[in-house]
Amino acid sequence: xxxxxxxxxxxxxxxxxxxxxxxxxxxxxxxxxxxxxxxxxxxxxxxxxxxxxxxxxxxxxxxxxxxxxxxxxxxxxxxxxxxxxxxxxxxxxxxxxxxxxxxxxxxxxxxxxxxxxxxxxxxxxxxxxxxxxxxxxxxxxxxxxxxxxxxxxxxxxxxxxxxxxxxxxxxxxxxxxxxxxxxxxxxxxxxxxxxxxxx
Amino acid sequence: xxxxxxxxxxxxxxxxxxxxxxxxxxxxxxxxxxxxxxxxxxxxxxxxxxxxxxxxxxxxxxxxxxxxxxxxxxxxxxxxxxxxxxxxxxxxxxxxxxxxxxxxxxxxxxxxxxxxxxxxxxxxxxxxxxxxxxxxxxxxxxxxxxxxxxxxxxxxxxxxxxxxxxxxxxxxxxxxxxxxxxxxxxxxxxxxxxxxxxxxxxxxxxxxxxxxxxxxxxxxxxxxxxxxxxxxxxxxxxxxxxxxx
Numbered sequence: 216x217x218x219x220x221x222x223x224x225x226x227x228x229x230x231x232x233x234x235x236x237x238x239x240x241x242x243x244x245x246x247x248x249x250x251x252x253x254x255x256x257x258x259x260x261x262x263x264x265x266x267x268x269x270x271x272x273x274x275x276x277x278x279x280x281x282x283x284x285x286x287x288x289x290x291x292x293x294x295x296x297x298x299x300x301x302x303x304x305x306x307x308x309x310x311x312x313x314x315x316x317x318x319x320x321x322x323x324x325x326x327x328x329x330x331x332x333x334x335x336x337x338x339x340x341x342x343x344x345x346x347x348x349x350x351x352x353x354x355x356x357x358x359x360x361x362x363x364x365x366x367x368x369x370x371x372x373x374x375x376x377x378x379x380x381x382x383x384x385x386x387x388x389x390x391x392x393x394x395x396x397x398x399x400x401x402x403x404x405x406x407x408x409x410x411x412x413x414x
Numbered sequence: 415x416x417x418x419x420x421x422x423x424x425x426x427x428x429x430x431x432x433x434x435x436x437x438x439x440x441x442x443x444x445x446x447x448x449x450x451x452x453x454x455x456x457x458x459x460x461x462x463x464x465x466x467x468x469x470x471x472x473x474x475x476x477x478x479x480x481x482x483x484x485x486x487x488x489x490x491x492x493x494x495x496x497x498x499x500x501x502x503x504x505x506x507x508x509x510x511x512x513x514x515x516x517x518x519x520x521x522x523x524x525x526x527x528x529x530x531x532x533x534x535x536x537x538x539x540x541x542x543x544x545x546x547x548x549x550x551x552x553x554x555x556x557x558x559x560x561x562x563x564x565x566x567x568x569x570x571x572x573x574x575x576x577x578x579x580x581x582x583x584x585x586x587x588x589x590x591x592x593x594x595x596x597x598x599x600x601x602x603x604x605x606x607x608x609x610x611x612x613x614x615x616x617x618x619x620x621x622x623x624x625x626x627x628x629x630x631x632x633x634x635x636x637x638x639x640x641x642x643x644x645x646x647x648x649x650x651x652x653x654x655x656x657x658x659x
Contacts, residue, residue, distance in 0.1 A: 287657050315623040322619040340654065354612050361654070373654065379641040385633040392629035396443075407625045 238278065242341040242362040243333040245370050249278055250328050250345070257324035271320060272313045279316075280363050280371040281309050287373075288387045292394060296401055304401065307408040314412060326350055339365050342376075441551035441563065449554045450628050456557060457610075462617075465610035476611070478522040483605040485514045485521030487535055490576040494536035498544050507533045534645065538575065539568030543643035552632060560635040 238248045256262075256270045275281070285308035286293050293301060327348040335341045343360040347353075361374035361383075374383040390404060397403040440446060468476065488511045495503035510526035510533045517525045526533075542564050543549070550563025561569065573579040581588040582598035610617070624630040 283657060287654065318623055319619050322615050353615055356616075379646075380634050380637045384637065385630055388633035389624065389626050389629040392632070393626050404625075411625055 240368050240370060242343050242360075242364060242370050243330055245278075245362065246343040246345060246360050246372075247330040249274065249372075250330075253320055254324050254328060257320055267321075268313075268317045271317045275313055275316055276309075278370075278372060279312075280373045281312055283363070283371075283373060284312065284383060285309065287383055288390055290387055290391050290394075292399060292401065300401055300405075304405060304408075307405055307412065310412045311408045323347055323356075326353065335364075339363060340373075341370075439551045441553040446552070446554040447628055449556050450631070452556060453554065453559060454627075461606065461610050462614075465607050465614065468607050469611045469614060476608070477524075479604055480608045480612075481514065481518065481524045482521045483601055483608060484524075484535075485511060485518070486578050486601055487605070488514075488533055489578045490572055491533055491536040492577075493575045494538060494541045497538075497541045498536070503534070503536070506531055507536075534642075536642075537568055538571040539565035539639070540643050542568055543639070549636070549639065552636065560631060562636075562639070565639065 238245045238252075253271060253274060256274075257267055259267070262270075282305060285305050288308065289304065296304075327350075329346055329348060331344040331346060333341050333343045341362045341364050343362055345358050345360065347356040347358060349355040357378055359376040360372055361376065363371045363373045374381055376382070393404050393407060394401065468479075488507050491507045492504050492511070495501070495507055510531040511521075513526040513529070513531070514521045514524055517523070539562075547564055549565070552560070552562050553566075554560050555566070558569075573583055577588050577591075578601070579598065580586050581591045582593035582601075583595055585592065585594055620630060620634075621627055
């Protein structure tokens with residue numbers, strides 16, 4: 216029994232070790248390593264689309280503050296809704312976010328990426344500046360990454376600012392518009408998220 | 415009603431509304447959504463296919479077109495820099511236009527850019543914003559796309575102070591240069607096709623990943639205008655700070 220337990224612990228430990236990539240805690244190096252890892256995965260022709268999506272989801276779950284992003288995106292409504300509905304929203308938001316992230320990354324995976332520098336805004340936030348280099352039909356795109364550094368050993372991405380336009384803010388305003396048009400009924404938003412996930 | 419009266423009425427509307435309305439408020443959402451659907455249809459049937467074909471042209475032709483339309487747009491920036499009290503900006507824009515129009519062969523080349531003269535585009539909407547005039551309510555125009563009360567007023571005023579519009583749309587002689595409405599429409603169409611071609615992936619990605627494309631476009635338009643008025647890409651720190659409280 217003891218041997219079996221030891222075996223299980225060893226397997227679990229090595230599985231986690233093998234599949235969990237730890238990136239550098241310096242925000243600039245963190246973004247560089249993470250994005251290049253994602254691009255490498257997405258441009259690898261030897262693995263299937265499902266496998267790619269699974270790897271990207273894993274990287275995102277570990278390195279993007281999806282929970283905070285979900286709360287931010289919901290705006291002030293988060294303060295007034297029932298805890299169970301909020302939990303349901305968070306689950307759906309995570310699935311929605313991962314699906315949309317994989318799709319967006321796929322769209323740009325053929326491009327070269329370069330980190331330019333970083334700017335520490337506060338003890339909680341560092342903005343990492345980067346760019347996607349120009350290719351045939353796509354001009355150069357500047358991307359700033361809002362990295363949450365409250366735990367300096369475990370930076371987390373909270374937003375992407377593409378050419379000065381915040382994706383989190385766009386998402387927040389999109390959700391707010393859906394809520395406003397439907398008497399702030401969160402069920403309508405949840406249904407729209409479900410529809411997107413099942414597409 | 416003559417144009418002056420119309421402009422005055424719109425100006426009054428903007429000034430009164432900006433005190434009570436935020437840019438996120440809609441002027442007439444139902445109508446705007448219908449116009450947005452029409453614009454999306456126009457994009458699907460005409461603009462996108464033309465832009466796709468344009469993207470297949472050799473790179474020097476596309477670069478030349480982009481440079482040419484961008485050089486003409488610089489003309490509108492000059493009076494706006496002056497109105498904003500930014501004389502350095504006005505000087506840089508004038509120098510850029512002169513260099514590109516001469517050494518850059520009518521603006522098809524961009525030697526000014528190679529010399530570090532990359533001019534930010536300015537219009538009357540931005541100038542009004544720089545003076546503290548709020549955006550007013552938001553609406554969508556057929557073909558021309560998203561705007562706000564302030565930016566629509568700015569667009570009308572642009573045609574009175576933009577040397578290119580004066581010489582073409584208004585068909586008046588400007589420092590010896592003249593043209594007609596067809597020249598104006600040709601340049602504006604080329605600008606739209608070049609922009610659409612450059613943003614093919616961005617538009618497709620946005621369309622695929624939006625729950626409500628109308629709202630996403632509205633948010634992106636308002637953020638872009640805010641950023642251009644402030645001449646900055648800084649995001650609101652307080653917005654995120656509230657989350658951690």
